[in-house]
Amino acid sequence: MANTATHTVEQTLSIIKPDAVGQNQIGNIIEYFEREGLCIAAAKMLHLSETQAKAFYAVHKDRPFYKELVEFMMSGPVLVMVLEGEDAIARNRQIMGATDPSKADAGTIRGDFATSIDRNAIHGSDSAKTAKEEIAFFFQPNEIFTRQ
Ligand code: ATP
Ligand code: MG
Numbered sequence: 001m002a003n004t005a006t007h008t009v010e011q012t013l014s015i016i017k018p019d020a021v022g023q024n025q026i027g028n029i030i031e032y033f034e035r036e037g038l039c040i041a042a043a044k045m046l047h048l049s050e051t052q053a054k055a056f057y058a059v060h061k062d063r064p065f066y067k068e069l070v071e072f073m074m075s076g077p078v079l080v081m082v083l084e085g086e087d088a089i090a091r092n093r094q095i096m097g098a099t100d101p102s103k104a105d106a107g108t109i110r111g112d113f114a115t116s117i118d119r120n121a122i123h124g125s126d127s128a129k130t131a132k133e134e135i136a137f138f139f140q141p142n143e144i145f146t147r148q
Helices: 018-022 026-035 050-056 066-073 088-096 109-113 128-138
Strands: 009-016 039-046 078-086 122-124
Touching (some): 009 026, 018 078, 026 039, 026 078, 026 088, 050 128, 109 122
Antiparallel strands (some): 009 122, 039 078
């Protein structure tokens, strides 16, 4: 019988942002997930349109940094991924580190790769609800390969 303990296998959305893709860090960043036991269940490279970038970050549309955030996310290709594993949503946020890289611990992705709060290398879903919505924003169900 499978172990039915307290942890749940989850899926979450991750985006390697244009700064990190442009610095040729895709492989180095994916290693942070895989060495913590998160699997890549889906991945694709995209160059977001203005419509996509605005819609993806619509939750921030009234914030002063929205326009710059949208422009940055459209500034080059991104790698969009579904990560899967036990407690993947919270664990991905831990692996990413704080939004502001000056507050992110060394050894987190943002601590090691981000250069500023608005060029911070990586996006990750922040709840079960946003994970579901954000995965559906980029992937059809038949593009996701459950690994666990
Ligand atoms: P993300 O959603 O990209 O994973 P996050 O969840 O850590 O990041 P949010 O509060 O959702 O942080 O902000 C979304 C993005 O907006 C941040 O990643 C950052 O690039 C940008 N951002 C947030 N706060 C600021 C700020 N005060 N000044 C400039 N940019 C900001
Ligand atoms: Mg966020």
